[in-house]
Amino acid sequence: MAAVEIQNVSKAFGKTEIIRQVSVDVPDGAFVVLVGPSGCGKSTLLRMIAGLEDIDSGVIRIGGRAINDVEPKNRDIAMVFQNYALYPHLSIAENMGFSLRLAGRSKAEIMERVAETARILGLSQYLARYPRQLSGGQRQRVAMGRAIVRNPQVFLFDEPLSNLDAKLRVQMRAELKELHARLKTTTVYVTHDQIEAMTLADRIVVMRDGVVEQVGAPLELYDRPANTFVASFIGSPAMNFLEGSLSRENGAAVFVSAGGTRFPVTAGDAAKAGDVAVTYGIRPEHLVLAPDGEGTEAEIAALEPTGSETHVVARTGGDRLMAVLRERITARAGDTLSLSPSPGAGHLFETASGRRIGA
Amino acid sequence: MSIADARPGEMTAAEIALGRSRRRRRRAADRLIDVLLTVVSCLMLLPLLFLVSNGFKTPQEMLAWPPTIIPNEPTFANFSAVLRDTPLLRWIGNSLVFAVLSSISILATSAIAGYILAKFPFRSLSVLFMVILATAIVPFEVYMIPLYFQAQALGLLNTTWGLLLGYLVMSFGIFLIRQNVIHSIPDELIEAARIDGAGELWIFWRIVLPLLRGALGALGVLAFFQAWTAFAWPLIVASRSEAYTIEVGLALFQTGFTVDLGRVSAASALVLIPSITLFVWLRRNFVQGVASTGLKE
Numbered sequence: 001m002a003a004v005e006i007q008n009v010s011k012a013f014g015k016t017e018i019i020r021q022v023s024v025d026v027p028d029g030a031f032v033v034l035v036g037p038s039g040c041g042k043s044t045l046l047r048m049i050a051g052l053e054d055i056d057s058g059v060i061r062i063g064g065r066a067i068n069d070v071e072p073k074n075r076d077i078a079m080v081f082q083n084y085a086l087y088p089h090l091s092i093a094e095n096m097g098f099s100l101r102l103a104g105r106s107k108a109e110i111m112e113r114v115a116e117t118a119r120i121l122g123l124s125q126y127l128a129r130y131p132r133q134l135s136g137g138q139r140q141r142v143a144m145g146r147a148i149v150r151n152p153q154v155f156l157f158d159e160p161l162s163n164l165d166a167k168l169r170v171q172m173r174a175e176l177k178e179l180h181a182r183l184k185t186t187t188v189y190v191t192h193d194q195i196e197a198m199t200l201a202d203r204i205v206v207m208r209d210g211v212v213e214q215v216g217a218p219l220e221l222y223d224r225p226a227n228t229f230v231a232s233f234i235g236s237p238a239m240n241f242l243e244g245s246l247s248r249e250n251g252a253a254v255f256v257s258a259g260g261t262r263f264p265v266t267a268g269d270a271a272k273a274g275d276v277a278v279t280y281g282i283r284p285e286h287l288v289l290a291p292d293g294e295g296t297e298a299e300i301a302a303l304e305p306t307g308s309e310t311h312v313v314a315r316t317g318g319d320r321l322m323a324v325l326r327e328r329i330t331a332r333a334g335d336t337l338s339l340s341p342s343p344g345a346g347h348l349f350e351t352a353s354g355r356r357i358g359a
Numbered sequence: 360m361s362i363a364d365a366r367p368g369e370m371t372a373a374e375i376a377l378g379r380s381r382r383r384r385r386r387a388a389d390r391l392i393d394v395l396l397t398v399v400s401c402l403m404l405l406p407l408l409f410l411v412s413n414g415f416k417t418p419q420e421m422l423a424w425p426p427t428i429i430p431n432e433p434t435f436a437n438f439s440a441v442l443r444d445t446p447l448l449r450w451i452g453n454s455l456v457f458a459v460l461s462s463i464s465i466l467a468t469s470a471i472a473g474y475i476l477a478k479f480p481f482r483s484l485s486v487l488f489m490v491i492l493a494t495a496i497v498p499f500e501v502y503m504i505p506l507y508f509q510a511q512a513l514g515l516l517n518t519t520w521g522l523l524l525g526y527l528v529m530s531f532g533i534f535l536i537r538q539n540v541i542h543s544i545p546d547e548l549i550e551a552a553r554i555d556g557a558g559e560l561w562i563f564w565r566i567v568l569p570l571l572r573g574a575l576g577a578l579g580v581l582a583f584f585q586a587w588t589a590f591a592w593p594l595i596v597a598s599r600s601e602a603y604t605i606e607v608g609l610a611l612f613q614t615g616f617t618v619d620l621g622r623v624s625a626a627s628a629l630v631l632i633p634s635i636t637l638f639v640w641l642r643r644n645f646v647q648g649v650a651s652t653g654l655k656e
Contacts, residue, residue, distance in 0.1 A: 051553075102556040
């Protein structure tokens with residue numbers, strides 16, 4: 001096991017800059033998830049760690065050793081690909097023992113380690129089969145087995161669950177987490193799915209356009225997003241944003257949106273904001289039903305009951321708000337209801353830069 | 360209308376009748392296609408059948424009318440005459456050596472070049488690929504004579520090496536393998552092998568080649584028959600009877616021995632044996648390799 005340090009790394013394909021001066025620390029034994037929309041450079045960064053892409057500038061170290069010019073096979077890493085990349089003409093056992101065979105290990109040792117890994121992953125009865133004879137989830141497990149069997153210093157996962165159906169994805173997510181808890185191998189995991197990132201990671205790196213937007217623990221990103229991009233990317237359904245300005249009413253700081261919606265703001269945030277144009281962010285799950293006359297009156301545009309909760313799309317003034325309510329709603333589209341933010345749940349951002357204001 | 364017909368959601372008698380007549384029409388069309396295909400395949404098989412049966416006929420029966428498919432008095436005289444009077448086996452041997460060596464060379468060059476052109480994206484390589492494709496446009500007859508002088512200068516006339524000169528590389532083969540690699544071998548497979556510690560040669564031998572089996576089989580059949588049926592080049596390279604390939608030998612048969620239909624048929628029938636054997640043996644590969652370029656897992 002080893003830590004991975006990425007320092008000021010850049011990469012361009014032709015004139016297009018894919019990665020710009022990215023620095024990320026992956027502590028020994030940590031599970032770090034690189035997340036971002038497609039084209040943000042997360043996969044390229046992972047491939048640079050693996051040695052499948054050259055590093056234009058900057059340094060990547062694994063276990064303190066700079067690996068810029070080290071061949072992939074000598075980096076002591078294992079990678080799991082989105083399409084599994086199993087060798088179709090080799091049996092499951094041969095697929096899993098491939099790297100050991102190349103490393104010149106004895107047949108007995110290979111068999112023993114493959115059998116042990118297969119046992120951990122519940123693949124023992126499939127060892128003689130071929131990849132085409134397995135289901136998607138089983139193939140995914142074989143791909144993980146191929147990585148585990150080498151006992152590498154670092155695991156690299158490139159969207160490993162994207163090809164699975166929703167139910168299997170949830171199951172494999174739990175298995176991955178369990179596996180990491182057991183092996184404690186340093187892991188770098190790439191995904192575009194923020195739920196995967198939130199549930200798996202010790203630490204999330206949010207990327208956009210080749211730049212790291214924010215690094216932090218999952219709940220830290222959820223509670224204190226550094227900018228509107230991270231705020232909108234983390235959490236589902238996405239955060240509501242209202243543009244407007246701050247003012248004082250009856251001695252208290254209030255946010256007033258361009259559409260006329262008013263939400264209370266803490267005095268500290270208001271003081272830090274000064275009088276710049278601000279964007280107020282509130283997560284749908286932080287909007288609650290208020291007693292009549294106390295919250296913001298909103299007209300229901302659409303209701304989406306999911307069983308455990310109700311998603312409400314509401315219009316207030318010129319603004320659109322999405323609220324996730326735990327209560328069962330008897331109202332219908334066209335009715336009005338009263339919404340108010342949970343105390344202290346609002347986020348303030350500078351409209352021009354998108355940066356977070358205040359603590 | 361009966362009660363059953365009137366139920367909502369069920370088909371009326373008229374609809375059922377319409378469906379039945381449509382089905383009947385479709386079945387009739389299918390049958391017509393079957394008949395047509397049978398007739399066409401019989402027409403295509405007939406010359407071949409006559410060729411083989413003529414080989415077993417006496418000269419009298421050959422000219423008899425109506426012609427017989429199964430000879431009344433089958434005879435091996437034509438075969439034994441052909442084998443006695445001409446070096447037929449030698450020609451078949453020449454052709455076999457030529458076709459096998461040519462196939463091996465084409466398979467090797469196509470596999471290596473096709474893989475490299477598909478998986479190593481350098482600009483210079485794509486230019487090279489264009490050049491390779493462009494060579495397919497130039498007919499062999501254009502450079503046949505210059506190539507002949509080269510063979511002569513190298514002292515390769517009347518040798519297998521001389522025959523092989525124009526048959527070592529096949530631009531279509533390179534193209535076929537390149538397309539197959541692009542469609543059926545994802546980059547990740549090669550990258551996974553690199554991370555696993557495999558060298559480039561190892562990847563080529565143990566990963567790429569096994570996955571190209573179908574395409575290489577198809578190309579092998581193509582290359583074999585290209586050499587087996589080659590005529591113009593062997594005709595000018597081989598000037599001595601013992602250096603002939605079977606194609607050249609058969610052609611000279613007709614002039615050299617007048618037109619003895621019985622013997623020509625017998626010789627041709629003998630020549631068919633290796634081709635048919637090979638095709639039957641590799642048929643599955645051939646169809647697969649040509650029909651499906653994308654073998655998605």
